[in-house]
Amino acid sequence: MTKQLPALDEIFAPRGVAVVGVSPVGRGFATGILSSLLAAHFPAIYPINPRYTEVMGLPCHPNLQSVPGVIDHVVVSIPAESALSLLDDCAAKGVKSVHFFTAGFSESGVKERAELEQEMLRKARAGGFRIIGPNCIGLFVPKSKLVNTAAVPIETGPVAFISQSGGHASNLPVYGSPRGLRFSKVVSYGNGLDIDESELLEYFAQDSETEIISAYIEGVRDGRRFFKALKTAAARKPVVIYKGGTTEAGKRAAHGHTASLTSSVTAFEALCRQMNVIQVDDIDEMVDALVALRFARPAPKGKGAVVMGAGGGPSVLASDEMEKAGLEMPPLSKEIQTELLKFLPLAGSILINPIDAGNLATPEAIAATMKAVSRLPEIQMLIYHLGFHPISSWGGGRFATPAFLEPAIRAIDAVKTSSGKPVVMVLRPPLNIDEMKDFLAAQDAFVKADLPVFHSLRQAGRAMARVIAWQKRQS
Amino acid sequence: MTKQLPALDEIFAPRGVAVVGVSPVGRGFATGILSSLLAAHFPAIYPINPRYTEVMGLPCHPNLQSVPGVIDHVVVSIPAESALSLLDDCAAKGVKSVHFFTAGFSESGVKERAELEQEMLRKARAGGFRIIGPNCIGLFVPKSKLVNTAAVPIETGPVAFISQSGGHASNLPVYGSPRGLRFSKVVSYGNGLDIDESELLEYFAQDSETEIISAYIEGVRDGRRFFKALKTAAARKPVVIYKGGTTEAGKRAAHGHTASLTSSVTAFEALCRQMNVIQVDDIDEMVDALVALRFARPAPKGKGAVVMGAGGGPSVLASDEMEKAGLEMPPLSKEIQTELLKFLPLAGSILINPIDAGNLATPEAIAATMKAVSRLPEIQMLIYHLGFHPISSWGGGRFATPAFLEPAIRAIDAVKTSSGKPVVMVLRPPLNIDEMKDFLAAQDAFVKADLPVFHSLRQAGRAMARVIAWQKRQS
Numbered sequence: 001m002t003k004q005l006p007a008l009d010e011i012f013a014p015r016g017v018a019v020v021g022v023s024p025v026g027r028g029f030a031t032g033i034l035s036s037l038l039a040a041h042f043p044a045i046y047p048i049n050p051r052y053t054e055v056m057g058l059p060c061h062p063n064l065q066s067v068p069g070v071i072d073h074v075v076v077s078i079p080a081e082s083a084l085s086l087l088d089d090c091a092a093k094g095v096k097s098v099h100f101f102t103a104g105f106s107e108s109g110v111k112e113r114a115e116l117e118q119e120m121l122r123k124a125r126a127g128g129f130r131i132i133g134p135n136c137i138g139l140f141v142p143k144s145k146l147v148n149t150a151a152v153p154i155e156t157g158p159v160a161f162i163s164q165s166g167g168h169a170s171n172l173p174v175y176g177s178p179r180g181l182r183f184s185k186v187v188s189y190g191n192g193l194d195i196d197e198s199e200l201l202e203y204f205a206q207d208s209e210t211e212i213i214s215a216y217i218e219g220v221r222d223g224r225r226f227f228k229a230l231k232t233a234a235a236r237k238p239v240v241i242y243k244g245g246t247t248e249a250g251k252r253a254a255h256g257h258t259a260s261l262t263s264s265v266t267a268f269e270a271l272c273r274q275m276n277v278i279q280v281d282d283i284d285e286m287v288d289a290l291v292a293l294r295f296a297r298p299a300p301k302g303k304g305a306v307v308m309g310a311g312g313g314p315s316v317l318a319s320d321e322m323e324k325a326g327l328e329m330p331p332l333s334k335e336i337q338t339e340l341l342k343f344l345p346l347a348g349s350i351l352i353n354p355i356d357a358g359n360l361a362t363p364e365a366i367a368a369t370m371k372a373v374s375r376l377p378e379i380q381m382l383i384y385h386l387g388f389h390p391i392s393s394w395g396g397g398r399f400a401t402p403a404f405l406e407p408a409i410r411a412i413d414a415v416k417t418s419s420g421k422p423v424v425m426v427l428r429p430p431l432n433i434d435e436m437k438d439f440l441a442a443q444d445a446f447v448k449a450d451l452p453v454f455h456s457l458r459q460a461g462r463a464m465a466r467v468i469a470w471q472k473r474q475s
Numbered sequence: 476m477t478k479q480l481p482a483l484d485e486i487f488a489p490r491g492v493a494v495v496g497v498s499p500v501g502r503g504f505a506t507g508i509l510s511s512l513l514a515a516h517f518p519a520i521y522p523i524n525p526r527y528t529e530v531m532g533l534p535c536h537p538n539l540q541s542v543p544g545v546i547d548h549v550v551v552s553i554p555a556e557s558a559l560s561l562l563d564d565c566a567a568k569g570v571k572s573v574h575f576f577t578a579g580f581s582e583s584g585v586k587e588r589a590e591l592e593q594e595m596l597r598k599a600r601a602g603g604f605r606i607i608g609p610n611c612i613g614l615f616v617p618k619s620k621l622v623n624t625a626a627v628p629i630e631t632g633p634v635a636f637i638s639q640s641g642g643h644a645s646n647l648p649v650y651g652s653p654r655g656l657r658f659s660k661v662v663s664y665g666n667g668l669d670i671d672e673s674e675l676l677e678y679f680a681q682d683s684e685t686e687i688i689s690a691y692i693e694g695v696r697d698g699r700r701f702f703k704a705l706k707t708a709a710a711r712k713p714v715v716i717y718k719g720g721t722t723e724a725g726k727r728a729a730h731g732h733t734a735s736l737t738s739s740v741t742a743f744e745a746l747c748r749q750m751n752v753i754q755v756d757d758i759d760e761m762v763d764a765l766v767a768l769r770f771a772r773p774a775p776k777g778k779g780a781v782v783m784g785a786g787g788g789p790s791v792l793a794s795d796e797m798e799k800a801g802l803e804m805p806p807l808s809k810e811i812q813t814e815l816l817k818f819l820p821l822a823g824s825i826l827i828n829p830i831d832a833g834n835l836a837t838p839e840a841i842a843a844t845m846k847a848v849s850r851l852p853e854i855q856m857l858i859y860h861l862g863f864h865p866i867s868s869w870g871g872g873r874f875a876t877p878a879f880l881e882p883a884i885r886a887i888d889a890v891k892t893s894s895g896k897p898v899v900m901v902l903r904p905p906l907n908i909d910e911m912k913d914f915l916a917a918q919d920a921f922v923k924a925d926l927p928v929f930h931s932l933r934q935a936g937r938a939m940a941r942v943i944a945w946q947k948r949q950s
Contacts, residue, residue: 079822080822102822103822103823104821104822104823108821108822110821135823163788164788165786165787165788165791166787166788167786167787167788167789167862167863168788168863171788171863174863175863175906178906216788218791244788244791244792244795245791245794245795246795246799247794247795247798247799248798249794249795249797249798249803249804249828249829250791250792250794250795250798252794252804252806252827252828253787253790253791253793253794253825253827253829253831254791255827256825256826256827256831257787257788257790257791257825257831258787281795282792282796282933283788283792283863311640311642312640312641312642312728312732312733313638313639313640313641313642313643313646313691313719313732313758314642315728315732316640316693316719316720316725316728316729316732317719317725317757317758318728319720319722319724319725319727319728320719320720320721320722320724320725320756321757322724323722323723323724323725324721324722328724329724329727331727346579346583346585347554347555347577347578347579347583348578348579348610350728350731350732351731352727352728352730352731353724353727354724354728356728356731356732387642388642388643388646388649388650388758429904429906431650431653431904431911431914431915432911432915433908433911433912433915436906436907436908436911437908439906440906440907440908458757
């Protein structure tokens, strides 16, 4: 007989979490998740391992039944061979969800392991609980202090992420966090034995804590259900999808990774276009698209961009990249160029759009230039970049200091307010220790001011073009 | 009457250099070049400025004539209005070349400034000397200790770079240097009033110190001469070109930057294909292509790649990226997979190609895996990557230490020697200070071992595919 299964909302807010397979020595996943839960101050954590009585200062229990408190969620990192007996314990304890980090199931290509997986699902149905995975890193729910790695930001935010890959489930928050992205819920679901991409999409479409949905998907279990869920979700919220396994080699890798049978890429892409889903080609592009959706505010009303910064070569590059990405760079009229010459020099400058002038490295010149060009009706967004210039030498070495950043950000805010147009920042990351400090200080100041920061002109152009195309089709 | 003009070889080896427009205060270009020449120990440097008697500890002269020693090369950073009288001084002193950093000539779009430029050329011809620029950063010749910024590597190497952009002329050495690129001569030629891209290509085609030619070009002055020079150069040496101004916006920017009238992009690309020139889309891609040409040794004999590293998601990405770039990822047979299982685990691994296994983070597993797969005739190159894993935690935190890197590099060298196939390293740069130190240590160790290091799977795939396509057409 199948019991009533708990709702996902309950699973995302467990009262107690058991971690099975912890060890006071070594660097395993269970030990890592335990220390992450401790660092995040999750209130009721129960290490489970019959070989120890204490792990990280917490009492360690021999099995689930010997824990006196409530256990809603169980994190499992023990060999696949022990999975079934553990699930009997889970049923006896009355848990709501079991997350298997453990791999070596259907994705191994071994027939017996695929059968074992199906038996696990039967036990979960009979026991009235859900399975997350196997072969994944499970749940990250900042609001519930439920974390799976130490590096993720614990503040809540409006972005949900569904990921078939455990690595990407932590990569996206880790790479997105310094650029301001914060998350409602991140679910790594691996082989998707029970909870899968379709169910998660249906959930996030109606989740009031989620404004933007992102997903890394290798294969879709139930195409009909998935595309119905995607259609509903994409009609309500922006949905960004990175589809892994788009080539023959990628499909083979995906099958070996999460036992995914990847669908036809052409069909998938056509459906995404039809449903106005933003498609990206890797996690970096996903971060970029999410940053553009979240922080390019007010939302740009068209493709016209003005690019300003310094360096002749980078300005030529900027123009090529923006136009290749699908943005437009309307040439500035003689009148506006004459106005710019009041505060920008003639020698060494380009004023046609892009605007390249050495003294765009002062808050005053930035403010005056932005104010002048933001009034133009053909311009719908302003992009400021440093080209290849090291941040540490920009603005006479003052760029990364509050004395530069504060007036510059005030000026940018004023331009955004007066023009109703977004301002986009492009900062090239340095590859040395000395400049990294200044890079992070500058990035942090812009991110705190709710500005979108990109790490290359190409990335900025592509992300903005994607978001503008999405908005146009959505309206 | 036109005097005999000095050869470029003489210009690249000046006996004395005057820097006109230096100042003991401020941060101008002339002052920067002076301190760079001092740091590089150029033997005979003469600061020129009538307002000072000493700059940076050197006697400062009021004009060229008052310098007692020989001056072969003059670096100029004074207002455009003073250019003609300075050229009279140059003629009187008998110099061989004058480099104008000074901008504000034809590229400003002002008619009188374009005429001034032509008058400068007439004076140079009459005076028997050459002009570099104007509107550029001039010459970087490591062998002659002739430098134009402080950040460039002063060791000599086999790469020549011709750049219409001054920024890119320093960006390429700065970004290429940590990845092992060293240069024969780098020439930034700006508006190309006298010495231009065609003459430089002709020179580097026959220069015995140059094995690889790279060029950043916005516009071509004399199409016929340029394409003849390109054909000769490309038949003898690999030529990599980044063409700036490939879009309408880019063309306008290029015209404002160096007064370039960019040619038809389609025609340019067709000619490059025909001549087997490697085309790239930015300076980063140029660094990648040069690194592949220089360090992917022995040169790969075909497109078959095996990718190994860790992370399921990154392995799917790797496969997609390599195949999209035009490489092939031959699936590994059951036999070789069984052999890999002797030292790689079943659970959590992908063995089909890509190879993803957690313990590929030990020198022993790396050595055994590379040895096994490098024997396969369908594999022509080996690509090792860390996915998104932070270098600081890879290999139990030992990856960036000699205890890990030394045996790993020995194993890689042995595989290269025994198989005659190149090994390619992909290290993702971190965006924080703690991990940057480890990243740089690892990159440096691989670069010192003459290995090609790329910063993303996509970049590695594209660069390798470009070089393989070039080799195939060249043979």
